[in-house]
Amino acid sequence: MKIMGIDIEAMESPSSKSQPLYSVIIIDENEKIIYKAENVSLSRVIRLCWEYNIDILATDNIYELGENDKDIINIVKLLPQNTNIVQVTYHNGEFKQIRELAKEIGYEVQGKLSPQKTAYLDALLALKGYGTSIKIEEKRTKIVVSRGRALGPGGMSQNRYKRYIRGTLLRVAKEIKEKLDMKGFDYDMIVRRSRAGIEGAVFIVYTPRERLYGIVRKMRGHDVVVDIKPIYKNKIEFKDKKSERRLIVGIDPGTEVGLSIIDIYGRPILLTSRRNIDRDEIVSLISKEGKAIIVATDVNPLPDTVKKIASKFNAKIFIPEKSLSVDEKQRLIDEYSKLHKLKIDNPHVRDSLAAALKAYNEIESKLRQIESFISRLDIDIIDENRIYDCVIFGTTVSECVEKEIEKIIEKDNKNGIKEKQKEKDTAKDINKLTKLEEENKELKSELLRYKRIIYNLINERDTLIRKIDEIKLQTNKEIERDRKIYELNLNLQNVYKVINELENKLRYNEKQIEKLKNVIHKLLNGKVIVIKRDTNINGIVFDGSNIYIGEEKVNCEIAEYVDKEIIILDKLVLKDLEVLRKELQIERSKNIDIKRIVDEYRNKRLKEGNFSF
CATH class of the missing domain: 3.30.70 (Alpha-Beta Plaits)
Known part of the structure; x- marks a missing residue:
């Protein structure tokens, strides 16, 4: 199914000399937009209806298509015969604003509707069953x-x-x-x-x-x-509402119920089967499509379920003289499927449809007789559906039409009596009416005064709202500016912090480089010696973290360079350490405090400035 929603553009009119322009949106049954455009001419709208094979052309006002009924009818003649024009704002016999209808389907409309939005809502409402089709065909x-x-x-x-x-x-x-x-x-x-x-x-x-x-x-x-x-x-x-449509219903009862509904013209309305549904659900399915005037079965005797469903609608029951054979059902289905391009595989649908078609064939000539009789009379005040209801139960078409005319005459007579009574009542109420008119004038003047006050208040409110919006906009701009300034200051502080850390690291690295240069220079001049880890040189050992003279630990600061695998010592320091080792041995034998001697020696060397690290 394809539905086209249209809305006339601003400043356009169907009464203008040039073709009016429209906003157009086409959607499918899944609400997917398959085409949209603005400023579309009427001739192009008609071409799109043919090109996309449009089923429903939806609008909020049919007089946007033409200035009068004649213009609209001439446009309809140019559309495909299957295209149905629907005015979505006329629903269930009353006119409604498109905003109200949009709210009913869950769409909140803010501000003024653009033609494009209106066209989309027109299409969506028509898809959901809102609106009424126009009837221009005799x-x-x-x-x-x-x-x-x-x-x-x-x-x-x-x-x-x-x-x-x-x-x-x-x-x-x-x-x-x-x-x-x-x-x-x-x-x-x-x-x-x-x-x-x-x-x-x-x-x-x-x-x-x-x-x-x-x-x-x-x-x-x-x-x-x-x-x-x-x-x-x-x-x-x-057109009349869907609930007034007269139907012929075929039912195949059982665990899986077959239900076939056709209208009085023999067109398929609903062909389905449902498992484990009760009578009320079947009645609900039928009621959604219209009113059943004939309920048919394909078997004789009549199933109790079919009888009870027919009684719900006060419908005539069709029972074949004998149960329909499989060959007869298949013949009926094949002819009908070919005519309406259907494919029916479900046996329950087949049986129910065969029952409906058999009933339809039995009364088709009577239905056509009703059609022709009413068409010849061309009396709009007669309710055609009630004529069908009457004739179905055996009364002649002429008698049914006469009954309807009698009802109309009786209704007019009752209305006449009521009018006379109203005239008497009116005479009694003349004085009251005069007083009420005077009061009404006073109230109108009071109302006019209040309307002026309300109008001024509304203008003042609108002015204040605009000022508030301007202040909000300015405040938001200032808040945004302050937030950006704060973010920039924070970023700047972080940058300064990183710069300081990098500068400190750079100065430290420069000192280390200078020291390493000094060590390399001494190494080239043979002034220092490299001691590997766990190597014993004249009783001096380096274990990867500390220097030992015998069993005494010496601070690594006396070395020119230290890492986990080697240390570099000044040769003079190495000689001093050898001297200390010997003195240590002598003093140890004299129970002298070697640690104190080493510390004194280290301090002495530090003062002389022969090594540092």
């Missing part, structure tokens, strides 16, 4: 049989060709007549006769155009043209 159809080409002057061959064309026209007209007679349609036939055939024929068939689908087909050949057109009304009306 329940009559015109079939015109004419020549495919003009018959010009010529010789003997030309005369022979004329006779051939006229004979062909006669044959085609006879075929159409036979088909209409076979289906029981009421019609008028106008023929222009000539030698050896006819010049053309016109059929006025008293039935809607859709009833002729599959029976009489259009033809456009070199010799003969058959054109089929609905006859349009002179004014626009809204």
Whole structure:
């Protein structure tokens, strides 16, 4: 299904000399937008309807398409026959604002609606079943049989060709007549006769155009043209609500229930099967589509479930003389499937549809008789659906129409009596009315005064709201500026901190580089010696973290360079350490405090400045 929503652009009017422009949105049954455009001309809207095979053209006001009923009807004639025009703001017999309808389907509208948004809401509301279709077609159809080409002057061959064309026209007209007679349609036939055939024929068939689908087909050949057109009304009306539609229902009861619903024109409405559903659910499914006037079954005797469902609608029950055979069901289904391009595989749907079709075939001629009778009368005040309800139970069409007219007359008489009573009551209430009118004038003047006050207050409120919005905007700008300044200051502080850390690290590295340069210079000049880890040189050992003279630990600060694998010592320091080692041995033998001696020596060396690290 494809639905087109349209809304006229601002400053455009269908009464202008140039074509009005529209906003257009096309959606599918999943609410997906498949096309949208602005400033679309009316001719392009019509082309898009043909190109996308639009099912529903939705608008919030049908008079945006044309200035009057005649203009709109002329536009409808240009649309595909399957395109239905729906005014979404006229729902269930009353007009509503599109904002209210949007709220009902869960859309909150803020501010003024643009034409593009309105077009989208039109399409969405139509998809969800809102709105009412316009009705411009009469329940009559015109079939015109004419020549495919003009018959010009010529010789003997030309005369022979004329006779051939006229004979062909006669044959085609006879075929159409036979088909209409076979289906029981009421019609008028106008023929222009000539030698050896006819010049053309016109059929006025008293039935809607859709009833002729599959029976009489259009033809456009070199010799003969058959054109089929609905006859349009002179004014626009809204179609009856869906709940008033009359239906023929076939039911196949059981664990899995088959349910088939067709309308009084034989068109499929609902073909389904449901497992484990009760009678109330079946009644609910039928009620959603309209009112059942016939409930049918394919078996005899009548199932109790079918009887109880029929009683809910006060519908007539159709029971075949004997249960329908499989071959008869299949024949009915095959013919119907071919006509309506259906594929029916479910056996429960097949049985229920066969029952509905059997009932429909039994009363089809009666239904067409009702159609033709009402179309000929062309009385709008008669409720057509009540005529169907009446005739279904055996009353003649004439009697049913007379009953409806009697009801209307009785209603008018009752209204007349009520009017007389109202006149008497009115005479009594003249004095009261005069007083009320005076009070009303006073109240109106008071109301006008309050309206002025309200108007001024509204203007003042709007002015204050604008000022508040301006202040909010300015405040937000200042807050945003202060926030950015704070972020920049914070970033700047972090940058300064990083710079200081890098500068300290750089100075430390420069000192280390200078020291390493000094060590390398001494190493090249042979002034220092490298001692590897766990190597004993003259009783001096380095274990990767400390220097030992015998068992005494010496601070590593006396070394020129230290890492985990080596230390570099000044040769003079090494000699001093050897001297200390010997003195240590001597003093140890004298129980002298070696640690004190080492510390004194280290301090002495530090003062002299021979090594540092």
